[in-house]
Amino acid sequence: MAKKHAPVAIGIDIGGTGIKGGLVNLNKGKLVGERQKVKTPEGAPIDAVLSAVAELRDKILAQDEAKGGDYPIGMCMPSVVRRGVAYSAANIADEWIGFDAAAAFSEHLGQPVSLVNDADAAGYGEAKFGHAKDPRGSLLVITLGTGIGSALIHNGKLVPNTELGHLSVGDHDDYEKYASAKVREREDVPLEEWATERLTPYFAKLEQLFSPDLFIVSGGISKQAADFLPHIAIQTRIDAAELTNNAGIVGAALLAQEGWD
CATH class of the missing domain: 3.30.420.40 (ATPase, nucleotide binding domain)
Incomplete structure (x- = not known):
């Protein structure tokens, strides 16, 4: 019988100074490979952040551990997020407010993504694996x-x-x-x-x-x-808390697997 591999998803955590992410083993809540990071563009305007997230996704997939797989993507950001729309902006540009961020990320990355508030993602990761x-x-x-x-x-x-x-x-x-x-x-x-x-x-x-x-x-x-x-x-x-700075990445990846909308 072929060995069954653990489910894996990509988690991306958008912060005011850095955007970090990685592949997450969803059975263990552990990163597969290395955590990757890019600098958050100055002021965090929409178009620049979309490009930075795409750059980060490509860095994650370039790792040997990714092996060209097609992984769900879960994201979190410092905003109230309802059904993919951002309703506040903490340490990011005000132009995010009222913007359908999940739809924009999905279009820019070429696949559906889930999107939640950053504290929610970190808390969910801690609740599941911390x-x-x-x-x-x-x-x-x-x-x-x-x-x-x-x-x-x-x-x-x-x-x-x-x-x-x-x-x-x-x-x-x-x-x-x-x-x-x-x-x-x-x-x-x-x-x-x-x-x-x-x-x-x-x-x-x-x-x-x-x-x-x-x-x-x-x-x-x-x-x-x-x-x-x-x-x-x-x-x-x-x-x-037990989880370190990876809590948001882990929680976002988990919610992607669970089909969070």
């Missing part, structure tokens, strides 16, 4: 970085575009402007103080609204989880 592999119940993945991203997973299914970083909490109408990791760094707030005075009210609000079974904190700052997570005073368990 710390919380139990598909039951509700999981909230919160990314602390330039802003605050969120992904809500219920019974293994993604509830997209939650954008919970923009909640109004206390005197702050857009809470990520007060409590993101970038703000903490810019204002030189000690980790313990950040957790106690800024993150605790935020996670308490999320706890009140969603009553999740588990919080996962991701983003580069999660590497320092031991220095701040114990100081977030809530009842719900809160853990650091």
Whole structure:
């Protein structure tokens, strides 16, 4: 009997400074070959990003591991995405707003693509292959970085575009402007103080609204989880993410295989 190969898809994660991607083994949530990256064009206008994504796709397929295969493509970007249309623009050009991005990427790449919000993709990847592999119940993945991203997973299914970083909490109408990791760094707030005075009210609000079974904190700052997570005073368990910067790539590839629209 011929050996059955694991399903593989391409995941592409569009960021404000870099566009990264790779082949993903969908049984293991691991990259096949090397992660590839190109620079995000200055200002991230539509036409230039379309070309950069095509360049990245070609670099991924040029690897020996690709072997000329025809792979599903899943993508994520820093935008609210509904049925392929971008409805916001974070660190990308405003011309994306209202633009049918999925259709444009599909046309430019010559095959259908799926497209989701970047935090949703990263959260979904983490839920499937990271710390919380139990598909039951509700999981909230919160990314602390330039802003605050969120992904809500219920019974293994993604509830997209939650954008919970923009909640109004206390005197702050857009809470990520007060409590993101970038703000903490810019204002030189000690980790313990950040957790106690800024993150605790935020996670308490999320706890009140969603009553999740588990919080996962991701983003580069999660590497320092031991220095701040114990100081977030809530009842719900809160853990650091296991997946690194590949979470968006993995999640986007998974959603492509699942036919996300």
